Amino acid sequence: MAGFEQAKAQLAGLGQQQTDLQRAVAAGELWMEAGVAERAAQRCDQTADEINQWLNDARRLNERLPFGDNEDGHAAAQRFALAGQELISVMMNARTVFESMAVTYRAAGRTVAEADAVGEQSFRSQPE
Amino acid sequence: MSCGRVGVAAVVAVVALLLSGCGSGALGTPAEPAVADASRVDMCTILSDVELRGLGIDLGSREQVNELGVTGCQWVGKPITLRLERNEDTVAEYRVRRDDPAFTSFRENTVNGREGVQFSVTRSGEDCVQLMEGGPVSLAVGVAAASSLGPPVDPCAEAVRIAQMIEPRLP
Numbered sequence: 001m002a003g004f005e006q007a008k009a010q011l012a013g014l015g016q017q018q019t020d021l022q023r024a025v026a027a028g029e030l031w032m033e034a035g036v037a038e039r040a041a042q043r044c045d046q047t048a049d050e051i052n053q054w055l056n057d058a059r060r061l062n063e064r065l066p067f068g069d070n071e072d073g074h075a076a077a078q079r080f081a082l083a084g085q086e087l088i089s090v091m092m093n094a095r096t097v098f099e100s101m102a103v104t105y106r107a108a109g110r111t112v113a114e115a116d117a118v119g120e121q122s123f124r125s126q127p128e
Numbered sequence: 129m130s131c132g133r134v135g136v137a138a139v140v141a142v143v144a145l146l147l148s149g150c151g152s153g154a155l156g157t158p159a160e161p162a163v164a165d166a167s168r169v170d171m172c173t174i175l176s177d178v179e180l181r182g183l184g185i186d187l188g189s190r191e192q193v194n195e196l197g198v199t200g201c202q203w204v205g206k207p208i209t210l211r212l213e214r215n216e217d218t219v220a221e222y223r224v225r226r227d228d229p230a231f232t233s234f235r236e237n238t239v240n241g242r243e244g245v246q247f248s249v250t251r252s253g254e255d256c257v258q259l260m261e262g263g264p265v266s267l268a269v270g271v272a273a274a275s276s277l278g279p280p281v282d283p284c285a286e287a288v289r290i291a292q293m294i295e296p297r298l299p
Contacts, residue, residue, distance in 0.1 A: 052204040052274055053191060055255075056211055059270065062249045063257065064196050064217075065230050081229040081249075088250050096276040103277065 004083075007090050015097050018104065025108045037109025044102035051095040058088050163242065164299035166262030171212040172201035174294050183290065185210055204274060207281050210290070211257075211270030219245055219261045239288065240295040246284055256283035258291040262298060269294065 024030035032040070062084035067073035177187055185205035193200050193213060200213030222245050226234045234247040237258075244260045255272035271287040273280070 048275070049186075049189065049204045052209045052272075053189070053202065055272065056191075056202045056204075056209055056270070059249050059255055059257075059272065060193070060198060060211065060213075061196070062230050063247070064198070065228070078229040084230070085232070085249070085251050089252065092250075092252065092254070092276065099275055099277045 004086050004090060008093075011090065011093055011097065015093070015100075018097055018100050022100070022104045022107075025104055025111060028111060030108055031111040032105065032108040034109040037105045041102040041105040041109075044098045044105065048095050048098045048102070051091055051098070055088060055091055055095075058084065058091070062088065163261045163263050165264060166214070166267055166298050167265045169214055169262065169267065169298060171199070171214050171267065174212060174297055175290075179293065180210075183210065184208060198268075200268070202270075206274055207278050208283070208286060209272045209274045211268065212294075213268040213270070214262070215259070215266045215268050216264075217266060218264065219243055219259055219266050222247075222259055222266065237288075239291045242295055242298070244291070246287065248284075254281075254283060256287045258284070258287035260291055260295060260298070267291075267294070267298065 021030065062081065065077045065080050065084075067077045067080070172190075172192065175183075180187060180203065183205065184207055185203045187203070189204045191202050193202055193211070197216035198213050200211065202211040203209065223236065225231075226245075230249055231247045232249060232251055233253065234245065236243075236245050238244060239258065239260050242260050244258060246256060246258050248256050250272075255270065257268055257270045260267045260269075269287045269291045271281075271283040271290065273283060
C-alpha cells in the first residue's frame with residue numbers, strides 16, 4: 001500500500017499545480033497561442049485515453065482474480081480485490097487531472113483568441 | 129387375450145403420455161431451453177463500425193484482448209469506454225462467485241429473455257459489466273464512463289442497451 005500512498009501524494013501535487021494553472025488562466029495571467037494550446041490539450045486528451053485503456057485492462061483483471069477456492073485463496077482474493085479497487089481509483093483521479101489540464105489549456109488558448117478579437121475590434125473602431 | 133393386450137397397450141400409452149408430458153413441461157414447470165454454443169462468436173466484429181461510431185466509440189482505439197480465458201476487443205470513446213468479450217467462465221460460474229470481494233455490486237437479470245448477470249468492480253460504480261449466457265461460455269459487455277468531467281453516464285443501463293443489440297445475433 002506504500003506505493004499507492006506515494007502515487008496518491010504525487011497525484012495530489014499534480015492536481016494542485018493544475019488548480020494553480022486554472023486560476024492563472026481565469027485571472028488572465030496565463031495565456032497561450034491558440035494552436036499551441038490546442039496541441040497541448042490534445043496531448044492531455046490522448047493521455048486520458050491511454051489511462052482509459054489501462055483502466056479497461058485493470059477492471060478485467062480485477063474481476064477474474066485467479067485464487068484457489070479455500071481459506072488462503074479467499075484471503076488473497078480479498079486483499080488483491082481491495083488493492084485493485086484502490087489502484088483503479090488512483091488512476092481515475094489521474095485521468096481527471098489530465099482532463100482538467102486539457103480544459104485549462106483550451107481556456108488559455110481562448111483567452112488569447114478573445115484578446116486578439118477585442119484588439120482587432122477596437123483597432124477597426126478607431127476614427128481615421 | 130385380446131383384453132390383456134389392450135390392457136398392456138393402454139398402460140404403455142398412459143406411461144408414454146405421462147413421460148412425454150413431463151418432458152415437455154406440460155404438467156409442470158417448463159424445462160429451460162438449452163442456450164446454443166456461442167464459443168465461436170467473434171465479439172470484436174459483432175457490432176458494425178457504424179453501430180460502434182453511434183455509441184461514440186473511436187474505432188482507431190481498438191485493442192484486442194486474449195488473456196485469462198477472455199477473448200475480445202476494447203475501445204475508448206466519448207462518453208463511454210467499451211469492452212466486448214467472450215469469456216470461458218459461464219454465467220452459472222459467475223453466479224457462484226456473487227460474494228467475491230472483487231465485485232462491488234452483483235445482480236442477476238436477463239437480456240431479451242437470455243439469462244445474465246450484471247456487476248461492477250469499482251467503488252465509484254463508474255463501470256458495469258453485463259454478462260449473457262452462451263452455453264459453455266459467456267458473452268460480456270463492459271461499459272465505463274470515459275470521463276469524470278463530462279455529463280454523467282449510467283454504465284449499467286448502457287451495458288444492457290448494447291447487450292440487447294448483440295443478443296439477437298448470438299446462436
